[in-house]
Amino acid sequence: MPEKSEASVEEILARQALDLDRLKDAFGLLGVSPCSWCKKFLRRSDPGALFDAGGELICYSCIPEWWPQRCAQLSTKDRESLEGKLVFWLRDYHHAELFKDPAKLPESSLQELHIVANCLECRGTGKSLGQERCRYCDGRGTVWVIVSRKKG
Ligand SMILES: [Zn+2]
Ligand SMILES: [Zn+2]
Numbered sequence: 192m193p194e195k196s197e198a199s200v201e202e203i204l205a206r207q208a209l210d211l212d213r214l215k216d217a218f219g220l221l222g223v224s225p226c227s228w229c230k231k232f233l234r235r236s237d238p239g240a241l242f243d244a245g246g247e248l249i250c251y252s253c254i255p256e257w258w259p260q261r262c263a264q265l266s267t268k269d270r271e272s273l274e275g276k277l278v279f280w281l282r283d284y285h286h287a288e289l290f291k292d293p294a295k296l297p298e299s300s301l302q303e304l305h306i307v308a309n310c311l312e313c314r315g316t317g318k319s320l321g322q323e324r325c326r327y328c329d330g331r332g333t334v335w336v337i338v339s340r341k342k343g
Pocket of ligand 2: 310311312313314315316317318325326327328329330331332333
Protein backbone atom coordinates (compact mmCIF):
# COMPACT_ATOMS: atom_id res chain seq x y z
CA MET A 192 0.00 0.00 0.00
CA PRO A 193 1.45 3.32 -1.03
CA GLU A 194 1.54 5.80 1.76
CA LYS A 195 0.00 9.16 1.08
CA SER A 196 1.70 12.18 2.48
CA GLU A 197 -1.30 14.42 2.12
CA ALA A 198 -4.81 13.48 2.98
CA SER A 199 -7.51 14.77 0.70
CA VAL A 200 -10.20 17.06 2.01
CA GLU A 201 -12.68 14.21 1.71
CA GLU A 202 -10.48 11.99 3.81
CA ILE A 203 -10.07 14.63 6.48
CA LEU A 204 -13.80 15.26 6.55
CA ALA A 205 -14.56 11.56 6.70
CA ARG A 206 -12.13 11.16 9.58
CA GLN A 207 -13.67 14.10 11.40
CA ALA A 208 -17.15 12.69 10.91
CA LEU A 209 -15.91 9.43 12.37
CA ASP A 210 -14.37 11.22 15.32
CA LEU A 211 -17.62 13.06 15.85
CA ASP A 212 -19.58 9.82 15.77
CA ARG A 213 -17.21 8.33 18.32
CA LEU A 214 -17.60 11.40 20.48
CA LYS A 215 -21.36 11.11 20.26
CA ASP A 216 -21.12 7.45 21.27
CA ALA A 217 -18.95 8.43 24.21
CA PHE A 218 -21.46 11.08 25.27
CA GLY A 219 -24.17 8.48 24.92
CA LEU A 220 -22.32 6.22 27.34
CA LEU A 221 -22.00 9.10 29.77
CA GLY A 222 -25.74 9.48 29.68
CA VAL A 223 -25.93 12.75 27.79
CA SER A 224 -27.61 13.31 24.44
CA PRO A 225 -27.95 16.32 22.19
CA CYS A 226 -31.21 18.10 21.62
CA SER A 227 -32.08 17.57 17.93
CA TRP A 228 -33.09 21.18 17.65
CA CYS A 229 -30.42 23.29 19.41
CA LYS A 230 -27.75 20.53 19.57
CA LYS A 231 -27.05 21.23 23.22
CA PHE A 232 -26.05 18.19 25.23
CA LEU A 233 -28.25 17.34 28.17
CA ARG A 234 -28.37 14.56 30.70
CA ARG A 235 -30.97 11.99 29.72
CA SER A 236 -31.58 11.02 33.33
CA ASP A 237 -32.69 14.55 34.25
CA PRO A 238 -36.44 14.21 34.37
CA GLY A 239 -38.04 16.57 31.92
CA ALA A 240 -34.77 17.66 30.29
CA LEU A 241 -35.32 15.92 26.96
CA PHE A 242 -38.58 14.97 25.30
CA ASP A 243 -38.41 11.77 23.28
CA ALA A 244 -40.32 12.59 20.13
CA GLY A 245 -39.86 9.13 18.63
CA GLY A 246 -36.32 9.13 17.29
CA GLU A 247 -35.48 12.71 18.09
CA LEU A 248 -34.84 14.22 21.46
CA ILE A 249 -35.93 17.78 22.11
CA CYS A 250 -34.95 19.81 25.13
CA TYR A 251 -37.62 21.57 27.13
CA SER A 252 -36.55 25.07 26.11
CA CYS A 253 -36.84 24.22 22.42
CA ILE A 254 -40.38 22.80 22.67
CA PRO A 255 -42.24 26.08 21.93
CA GLU A 256 -40.19 26.66 18.80
CA TRP A 257 -39.93 23.04 17.70
CA TRP A 258 -43.50 21.86 18.16
CA PRO A 259 -45.34 24.18 15.74
CA GLN A 260 -42.86 23.32 12.98
CA ARG A 261 -42.86 19.61 13.78
CA CYS A 262 -46.60 19.22 13.88
CA ALA A 263 -46.93 20.97 10.53
CA GLN A 264 -44.99 18.04 9.03
CA LEU A 265 -47.09 15.32 10.63
CA SER A 266 -50.21 13.56 9.47
CA THR A 267 -53.29 14.12 11.62
CA LYS A 268 -52.91 10.70 13.21
CA ASP A 269 -49.20 11.09 13.99
CA ARG A 270 -49.75 14.59 15.24
CA GLU A 271 -52.47 13.41 17.58
CA SER A 272 -50.34 10.72 19.18
CA LEU A 273 -47.23 12.86 19.49
CA GLU A 274 -49.25 15.77 20.81
CA GLY A 275 -50.80 13.55 23.46
CA LYS A 276 -47.38 12.31 24.46
CA LEU A 277 -46.04 15.84 24.64
CA VAL A 278 -48.94 17.09 26.73
CA PHE A 279 -48.53 14.23 29.22
CA TRP A 280 -44.80 14.83 29.38
CA LEU A 281 -45.31 18.53 30.05
CA ARG A 282 -47.85 17.68 32.73
CA ASP A 283 -45.65 15.09 34.40
CA TYR A 284 -42.36 16.95 34.38
CA HIS A 285 -43.20 20.61 34.07
CA HIS A 286 -46.50 20.86 35.92
CA ALA A 287 -48.29 22.03 32.80
CA GLU A 288 -51.94 22.87 33.36
CA LEU A 289 -54.72 22.42 30.85
CA PHE A 290 -57.16 25.24 30.34
CA LYS A 291 -60.40 24.88 28.43
CA ASP A 292 -61.30 28.54 28.47
CA PRO A 293 -58.82 30.93 26.83
CA ALA A 294 -60.28 33.75 28.93
CA LYS A 295 -59.03 32.04 32.08
CA LEU A 296 -55.39 31.72 31.04
CA PRO A 297 -52.77 33.23 33.30
CA GLU A 298 -51.32 36.53 32.11
CA SER A 299 -48.90 36.00 29.24
CA SER A 300 -46.03 37.42 31.31
CA LEU A 301 -46.60 34.56 33.77
CA GLN A 302 -46.55 31.88 31.09
CA GLU A 303 -43.35 30.04 30.48
CA LEU A 304 -44.79 27.78 27.82
CA HIS A 305 -48.00 28.05 25.82
CA ILE A 306 -49.24 25.36 23.45
CA VAL A 307 -52.66 25.00 21.88
CA ALA A 308 -53.54 21.32 21.58
CA ASN A 309 -56.44 19.18 20.51
CA CYS A 310 -58.52 18.02 23.47
CA LEU A 311 -57.30 14.53 24.36
CA GLU A 312 -60.70 13.42 25.61
CA CYS A 313 -62.75 14.12 22.50
CA ARG A 314 -59.81 14.14 20.05
CA GLY A 315 -60.58 17.65 19.00
CA THR A 316 -64.18 17.00 18.00
CA GLY A 317 -65.66 18.93 20.93
CA LYS A 318 -68.18 16.13 21.44
CA SER A 319 -68.25 13.34 23.97
CA LEU A 320 -69.27 9.79 23.05
CA GLY A 321 -72.94 10.54 23.63
CA GLN A 322 -72.61 13.43 21.18
CA GLU A 323 -72.89 15.84 24.05
CA ARG A 324 -70.59 18.75 24.51
CA CYS A 325 -67.21 17.51 25.75
CA ARG A 326 -66.75 18.78 29.27
CA TYR A 327 -62.96 18.68 29.12
CA CYS A 328 -62.81 21.39 26.49
CA ASP A 329 -66.31 22.89 26.78
CA GLY A 330 -67.01 21.76 23.23
CA ARG A 331 -64.18 23.79 21.73
CA GLY A 332 -62.14 20.71 20.85
CA THR A 333 -59.09 22.68 21.89
CA VAL A 334 -57.22 23.00 25.15
CA TRP A 335 -54.50 25.41 26.18
CA VAL A 336 -51.45 23.82 27.73
CA ILE A 337 -49.67 26.29 29.98
CA VAL A 338 -46.56 26.01 32.07
CA SER A 339 -46.44 28.89 34.50
CA ARG A 340 -43.25 30.71 35.26
CA LYS A 341 -41.71 29.58 38.48
CA LYS A 342 -41.97 32.15 41.17
CA GLY A 343 -38.89 33.31 42.99
ZN1 LIG B 1 -32.86 22.28 22.50
ZN1 LIG C 1 -62.90 17.76 24.41
